[in-house]
Structures are given as structure tokens and as C-alpha cells.
Amino acid sequence: MDNQEKNELTPKENQEAKKWCTLSLLCMFGVPMISLMMDSLASKILGIRGNMMDHIQTFLTSICIIAHIAAWGLMISVRVRYPQSTMGKVLMWLYIVMIFLAVILFVVFIVLLVWALGEVIKSCGDACEGCGEIG
Numbered sequence: 001m002d003n004q005e006k007n008e009l010t011p012k013e014n015q016e017a018k019k020w021c022t023l024s025l026l027c028m029f030g031v032p033m034i035s036l037m038m039d040s041l042a043s044k045i046l047g048i049r050g051n052m053m054d055h056i057q058t059f060l061t062s063i064c065i066i067a068h069i070a071a072w073g074l075m076i077s078v079r080v081r082y083p084q085s086t087m088g089k090v091l092m093w094l095y096i097v098m099i100f101l102a103v104i105l106f107v108v109f110i111v112l113l114v115w116a117l118g119e120v121i122k123s124c125g126d127a128c129e130g131c132g133e134i135g
Contacts, residue, residue, distance in 0.1 A: 009084050017078050017085035024074035024091060031067035035060040071095075 009017065042048045042056050075095060078088040 017082035020078045021087040024071045027067040027071035032064050
């Protein structure tokens with residue numbers, strides 16, 4: 001058996017890797033979509049309001065966080081068990097790009113926040129004569 005054959009996945013291993021990758025994708029994207037639909041269902045169709053709606057949203061947010069952690073765990077598991085899996089590699093890079101974009105958006109948000117606060121402070125001047133007249 002040469003090195004090329006040794007590194008390739010068998011059809012059964014490839015199918016198993018794809019199954020775990022699909023489950024990871026469902027955890028990453030499917031669970032939040034279902035959670036969003038359930039939130040809309042509870043608030044708009046069933047008319048749930050107030051404290052009960054807060055509890056429902058907290059529960060759904062918790063489920064989404066757990067699903068995201070599970071998605072990362074499944075992707076890492078696929079990369080460890082089936083390192084040659086193309087779908088596992090694509091999934092890994094997709095998740096890395098998502099984190100990279102989230103960091104960029106966070107930095108942009110912080111820069112805009114600092115700029116807006118600077119504008120507020122600048123508009124106040126001495127003794128807050130011009131407070132509220134931003135721009």
C-alpha cells in the first residue's frame with residue numbers, strides 16, 4: 001500500500017465524515033433559524049408577552065449557544081478523525097472566516113462607538129452650552 005492510498009478515505013469513512021459535518025452545519029445554522037422561528041411564533045402568533053417571553057428568549061438563546069459549541073466540537077472531531085475529509089476542511093475554513101468577520105465587525109463597532117462618543121463630548125464644549133447639537 002503506497003502513501004497515496006493510505007491517506008485517502010474509504011467510502012464508508014467519507015460518508016461518516018459527511019454525516020458529522022452535516023450535523024455540525026445543522027447545529028451552527030439550523031438551530032438558530034429554528035430558534036428564530038419559535039421566537040416569532042411565540043411573540044406574534046401566540047401573543048406571548050412580558051416576563052414569559054423573556055424566559056422563552058433566554059431558553060432559546062441558551063439552546064443556540066449550546067448548539068454553536070456542539071457545532072465547533074463536531075467540526076473539530078471530524079478534522080481529528082478524518083483529516084482528509086474535504087467537507088471537514090471546508091467546514092473548518094467556513095467557521096474560521098465567520099470568526100474573522102465577527103472580529104472585524106466588532107472592531108468596526110468599537111471604532112464607531114468611540115467616534116460617536118467623541119462627537120458627543122465635542123458638542124458639549126465648555127459648560128455644556130451646545131449639548132444636544134451634535135454635528
